[in-house]
Amino acid sequence: MTAILAVEAHDVRFPTSLSMDGSDAMNKDGDYSAAYVVLRTDDPDLAGYGFTFTIGRGNDLVAAAALQRARPLVGKSVDAIVNDLGGLYRELQSDSQLRWLGPDKGVVHLALAAVMNAAWDLAARVARKPLWRLLVDMTPEQLVDAADLRYLSDALTRDEALAILRAHEPTRAARIADLEARGGYPCYTTSAGWLGYSDDKLRRLLQEAVDQGYRHVKLKVGADREEDRRRLRIAREVIGWDAKLMIDANQVWDVPEAIERVNELAEFKPHWIEEPTSPDDVLGHAAVRRAVAPIGVATGEHGMNRVLFKQFLQAEALDFLQLDSARLGSVNEILAVYLLAAKFEVPVCPHAGGVGLCELVQHLSIFDYVAVSASLEDRVTEFVDHLHEHFTDPCVVDRGAYVLPSRPGYSAEMRPESVAAYSFPDGGYWAAAR
Amino acid sequence: MTAILAVEAHDVRFPTSLSMDGSDAMNKDGDYSAAYVVLRTDDPDLAGYGFTFTIGRGNDLVAAAALQRARPLVGKSVDAIVNDLGGLYRELQSDSQLRWLGPDKGVVHLALAAVMNAAWDLAARVARKPLWRLLVDMTPEQLVDAADLRYLSDALTRDEALAILRAHEPTRAARIADLEARGGYPCYTTSAGWLGYSDDKLRRLLQEAVDQGYRHVKLKVGADREEDRRRLRIAREVIGWDAKLMIDANQVWDVPEAIERVNELAEFKPHWIEEPTSPDDVLGHAAVRRAVAPIGVATGEHGMNRVLFKQFLQAEALDFLQLDSARLGSVNEILAVYLLAAKFEVPVCPHAGGVGLCELVQHLSIFDYVAVSASLEDRVTEFVDHLHEHFTDPCVVDRGAYVLPSRPGYSAEMRPESVAAYSFPDGGYWAAAR
The missing domain is CATH 3.30.390.10 (Enolase-like, N-terminal domain)
Incomplete structure (x- = not known):
């Protein structure tokens, strides 16, 4: 044994x-x-x-x-x-x-x-x-047994969760085939849009994204008013008006300020505003959403647990649910959030980037499409092209899609030499940097 | 310097x-x-x-x-x-x-x-x-400068916070005199009601509480249905029907279960049900509150921050706000929550007990009455008679009231010998217990 x-x-x-x-x-x-x-x-x-x-x-x-x-x-x-x-x-x-x-x-x-x-x-x-x-x-029963449904029964019962999964069970194989035919699960890129990049670097990276087949790009906003406008103008010049442009404020605004600032950027037709205010503020997001429509509201990378997401859905406070694969309690709690989102018919577009998050979320998005939501409508998963070289089974993105992983596991294993070099504070890199 | x-x-x-x-x-x-x-x-x-x-x-x-x-x-x-x-x-x-x-x-x-x-x-x-x-x-300005009002401006502006404090500034001295005349700030006791105590011990401790002048006592519920009823029956036998009886479920129920279980205990006329469900569930508490009225809903000892409390108030989800002096970001964030509660006219009845929390909350409750809410109506602060001997300036409770502390500081200093004995894992007590 x-x-x-x-x-x-x-x-x-x-x-x-x-x-x-x-x-x-x-x-x-x-x-x-x-x-x-x-x-x-x-x-x-x-x-x-x-x-x-x-x-x-x-x-x-x-x-x-x-x-x-x-x-x-x-x-x-x-x-x-x-x-x-x-x-x-x-x-x-x-x-x-x-x-x-x-x-x-x-x-x-x-x-x-x-x-x-x-x-x-x-x-x-x-x-x-x-x-x-x-x-x-x-099976649906096995999945629901693994899911953490505690504190959710006012929004989603066990029977409802089972019904969602059973409805799409007979057609799972067809959706796997569909993803294989499409070349993978659709993604968007944030690699271009960090606030610290110069205008030239921004323009160059956006053009690269377009050339690589991306139909969605995301820019960080929330610093200087004029800088936000200048960067969004550059973005629309490069990507045109058919591609989708998302913006992300990373929680810097109070609710009234968020409403004012997002509406000032409406002429650039953002697809969504991400994290307009405190990640804990369900009612605040609901207020922002009502005030900035048709711009969508997205949040979730700091979404602490399933109880918070339940309330976001009950309060009709978001258009795109961006769960984080390493902040929620792994697949057990993530399953519950996917099932809640399916019940409330809100698309899940997971947060990724950082280190290793892309490796994880590809599995989750594929599973969502095949077994839970059975839809790709309004769904697109984040991709950021950093630090993949440290993993033994890095994600592969091609023409704006995550190629279906084939090796056993959750793609979470790091290369031993990377762990050794970047262990803090005594790994080779950090010891040399002291 | x-x-x-x-x-x-x-x-x-x-x-x-x-x-x-x-x-x-x-x-x-x-x-x-x-x-x-x-x-x-x-x-x-x-x-x-x-x-x-x-x-x-x-x-x-x-x-x-x-x-x-x-x-x-x-x-x-x-x-x-x-x-x-x-x-x-x-x-x-x-x-x-x-x-x-x-x-x-x-x-x-x-x-x-x-x-x-x-x-x-x-x-x-x-x-x-x-x-x-x-x-x-x-001064009101100094207090508001110290308060953490970030993410609150949709519910409480800086000017509103100032106005609340200014309204009661001229009469602060009168309320200090009032507290001194009353013998302190009113409190209730949880010492009797822990779930692990036998019926005899419960009865004896309840009688002691009555004899000591308490007009409010609190019992833990949420384990076995029949046990809850038996313990509440004992409590009413001992304290009668004029004293207030609070019950506390410590988050064990889902929302529908909370509504059912609390209503089953309605005949014992609980003053409040505390923590009926997840501490993060603003909308869940609002639903419970609507369904169990006139029993009040109390929560807050696990209230993580001011943004959560803002929403509890906006959603009319609680009757008693039980902020925790060691979970919120000290006086800076606690000030903000007191000001929010004053704006929404909800009484704050701080959580205490544990180790040292009583020492802290006495200061906060006195300040609230003198400078923020200017009211004692429906206000009562928790007191639990454990572990005070480890502090150099322990709180003093007499006839159901916290006597006003007089020594400099926040009453937070522990006796050096207690720190030495109970430091984990190498202090004298723990070393001997190994």
Whole structure:
């Protein structure tokens, strides 16, 4: 019987602040980082890899929390884990002492995400399937058993969740074939639009995006009024008016300010305004949405848990739900949010970028289309072309689409040499930078 | 010029799980703990003391986060800190890398609370005033400058906040005199009602509470249906029908279940149901409130930040706002919540208990009455008689009221011998328990 031998948690940080990659109105100097978890088994050829994403300081806290979260796994049989990932999630989540530090939010929840991402990766490796295929091969009952539906029954009952999944079960194969024929799951790029880039660099990167086949691009806004207008003007000059232009304020505005600032940019016809205000403010987003229509409202990369998303949907506060694969409690909680979104008929367009998030979200988006929403309408998943070289099975994007992953797992394994070089503060890169 | 010489953060844990003190339907085995911060200055007679409260595991994470949060303080002059506590709060809060781990929630926010509580304690000591008096002696402008009003302007503008404070400024002295004449600020007790206590112990503790002059008592509910009814029946037998009986479910129910279970207990005429469901669920609480009236809805001990409380008020989702003095970002964020509550005319009845929370909240409640709400109607502050012996200036409760503190500071300093004995895992108590 194969069992979990040990849990490792690594504080891995990349010095992205040096190049202003990832710079926006709120986050001016992020060092993209992963609290990276490895579940070692007594089979040297089998381990589970997972992580959550942070932007630097505090990544050590998340790694330390992940070790605490993962403690009950040591000694458990791999079969017991992979055959009841819902049970494992509930066991880890219900530690009442750690729960006090959330519940279901902040450092302890990010840590739970890292650990459960590794458990799902392990399950997919045991099954010798990419994660999306593991999920697609599960029955509606198995999926609902794995989902965290606690606190959701006023919006989504277990029976409703089952009905959503059963409705599309007979046609799953056709949608897999459709994605294969299309060349993958559609995505958009944020690589061009960081606030710290010069106008020339912006123009060049936008042109590259158009040349690569992207029909959606996203720009950061929320700094200087005139600068926002100048950058959006450049964007429309390069991409034209048929392509979709999204804007992202990264939470810098109060609600009245958001309404004023977004309406000032209406002439550039943004497809959505992302994170106009505090990520916790359901009612604030609802007010913004009413005031800036037909511009859509998008949010979710800081969406802390399923209870928040339930309320966003109940309050009709968003047009695009951007769940984060490393902030929610892994597939267990993400499943619940996808099912809620399907019930309320809101498209999920996951947040990605950072380090490794693109590797994760491709699996989720494919699963959503095949088994939950059965729709690509208004759906497009973020892609940012940074740091993929550190993964053993990096995502592949071609002509504006995520190519379906084929290797076993959740694409979450980092190259050992990258982990060694960028471990903070003693890895080779950081030791040399001191 | 006196300056901050060093910051200490201690992981202090008390073995309360052994006696089932603090046991409820969600938290069965809490070890009441403090992530305890000391701001040392180069004056050996001057330091600032603060903490946040947790229930055990993970307290080390909060202490580590507090050290990171407090790093910018080292070397700062004490004058600069105490003369601009709003500026200090904004500086610490705006660390964009740590912000990613929240924002304004979970471990990093608890740590900010601990550090800023110590800064406010330091300011009160420098002024040689108890914290409530320091606050009461501040002008409306000074208070509003210290308050964190970000993301609130759709519900409360700076001018509205000023107007609330100015309206009651001329009569502050009269309300101080009133509290002194009454013998203090009214409180209620939870000491009797923990779920893990036997019926005999419950009956005895309830009788003691009545004998001590309490007119409000609170019982934990949410475990077994019949047990809840039996315990409430005992409570009414002992306290009669004139005293107020509050019940607290500690988040164990979904929304439909909460409505059903609370209505089943309506015959015992609860004054409020506390934490009927997820603490993040504004719309869920609003639904419960509509369905269980006239029983009031109370929540807030897990209320993560001011943006959540803004929505609770906007959605008319609660009757009693139970802010937590160690979960919100210290006085800076608490001020904002008190001002919001005053605008929406909802009484604030702070959460207390745990370790040290009573010591903090007495200052806040007095300040609220004197300077913000100017009302005692429907207001009563929690008191739990545990662990006060570990503080150098413990709160004093007499005939159901918190006696006004008179010594300088925020009453947050722990006895050095308690810190030494209960530091985890190497303090004397824990070393002996291994």
